[in-house]
Amino acid sequence: MSSTFRWICESTDGQARAGTLHTAHGPVQTPTFMPVGTAGTVKAMTMDAVRSTGAGIVLGNTYHLMLRPGAERVKQLGGLHKFMDWPGPILTDSGGFQVMSLGALRKLDQDGVTFQSHIDGSKHRLDPQRSTDIQHALDATITMCFDECPALPAAPEAIAASMRMSMRWAARSREAFIQREGYGQFGIVQGGTEPELRAESVKALTDIGFEGYAIGGLAVGEGQELMFSTLDVTTPLMPNDKPRYLMGVGTPDDLLGGVMRGVDMFDCVMPTRAGRTARAYTERGHINLRNARFALDARPLSPYCDCLACTRHSRAYLHHLFRADEILGPMLLTWHNLAYYQRLMRGIRAAIVDGTLSAHTEHLRAEWQAGDWSEDEVPQPLIPPVA
Known part of the structure; x- marks a missing residue:
């Protein structure tokens, strides 16, 4: 495990936590909101402007960057930090959510996903190894494991099958991850809004062992009340000494409710999309x-x-x-x-x-x-x- 990638809890109030995430690219005070820089840019913003807001970490995306301009090109040009003028920490989404949203343009199997580019229709393949390798080439401070995120509502048996496949992919993502000082990889808890499946997912991921843990598969149509009740049964099962990241959330009240339930990190396109x-x-x-x-x-x-x-x-x-x-x-x-x-x-x-x-x-x-x-x-x- 990286000796310098660590989250230190400094204060608590109920389930809420205030801490500092230490990384190779600097510290981040938590709870934190990560502006979304999907394609190597926070839309309509210079990175100086992003810095002026007080943001400590931004998000990039494997799917979009692999298609344009390409991970190897970014690596050749010095990595994503230099490429986009953000020397601070960067978390990269694995691309799983974007691929799953392609619908008819993608074909899922037990090993990964074959899909057509939404840009030019060219065929591509993402699996746990490839997603992790791309994030390594981008020099992501935080790498996300490759997972499937099914839309809700869905039948419990379909959610269970998807979650267990994501756990197998998590193990393969971990095997592909190259340990470096100050870098980390997060596992992603799945299981829809089913408490038993969320518990099973948390156990599977903690048995593998990650530097941090994300909560995926929420804010996908289930509504705030159900999202909060799912967090109520999920976050208490997650390791107390590791950062917790609620993916793709959300409104100001969503952030507040997430923090009150023990979440440390958030991202969402909402503030930038609303600004446009x-x-x-x-x-x-x-x-x-x-x-x-x-x-x-x-x-x-x-x-x-x-x-x-x-x-x-x-x-x-x-x-x-x-x-x-x-x-x-x-x-x-x-x-x-x-x-x-x-x-x-x-x-x-x-x-x-x-x-x-x-x-x-x-x-x-x-x-x-x-x-x-x-x-x-x-x-x-x-x-x-x-x-």
């Missing part, structure tokens, strides 16, 4: 900047935000950019949304350290429910004082 479609996330929920009511609104998006969109521009200007289809609109709003997500995670971490997570949770949810600030409203403190 005029949806802004704030401490008072989300707003649609295409709405005509913002045409004369001279206020910043959020009184708490220090991003470029909020410190230099008004809601009215952002409204204008989207109505005029100017590319600067998606750029500024993506920046703002990522800044909000990072600020949200910093506030949650601070509340865990202070032992005030319950009060902070009530405050966050009350603010989200209150709706946008009125023009004469004085914003309240971002984090409520310790009682």
Whole structure:
């Protein structure tokens, strides 16, 4: 096992944990949200802009990078860190989710998946060995094992068969992983929303042994309540001394609920995708900047935000950019949304350290429910004082 890849728990509040993940490419404070840089770029953002939000780790994707520009080309050019100007930690998704979503363009067997590129129809093959090798060529700080992620709802027997195949693939992914100082590989817990299958999956993965453990197969149509109840029975079974990563999640309330159930790491396209479609996330929920009511609104998006969109521009200007289809609109709003997500995670971490997570949770949810600030409203403190 790598001697320098380690997660250290520093504070707890209920099931929530605040810690630091130490890697070859630097430390990451947890809980953390990872911006999604699927094809070697966080859409509409420079990496300096991503850094300015406070992000400590970003995500890349095996499927997209193997197709374009190709893992060997990235390796030849110095690895993904240099290629995309991100010297910090990078986690790469194995490509399994993207391949499974191709539907008729892919053929699954017990050893892996053969599929057609969504770009040009060319034929490719991914299996545990190939996925792990590609992630090694990219120089991923955190490699994900190759798995299948079935859509929900599905019959329990189908979920069980898929999970057990993913566990076999996890063992093969581990065999293919090349141990390096400060690098790690995560196993992925599957099993749908079936508690017994989740428990079986956790045991299989911990028997193999990984540097961290992810929870896959959620946020795929099951709804928040069922996702949370699945986390309630899954995270207590996972190793206490290893990082836990909930894949593809989600809304601000999803992140908060995940942290309260013992999750340390998250990723989702939601804040960047929303930024490209005029949806802004704030401490008072989300707003649609295409709405005509913002045409004369001279206020910043959020009184708490220090991003470029909020410190230099008004809601009215952002409204204008989207109505005029100017590319600067998606750029500024993506920046703002990522800044909000990072600020949200910093506030949650601070509340865990202070032992005030319950009060902070009530405050966050009350603010989200209150709706946008009125023009004469004085914003309240971002984090409520310790009682």
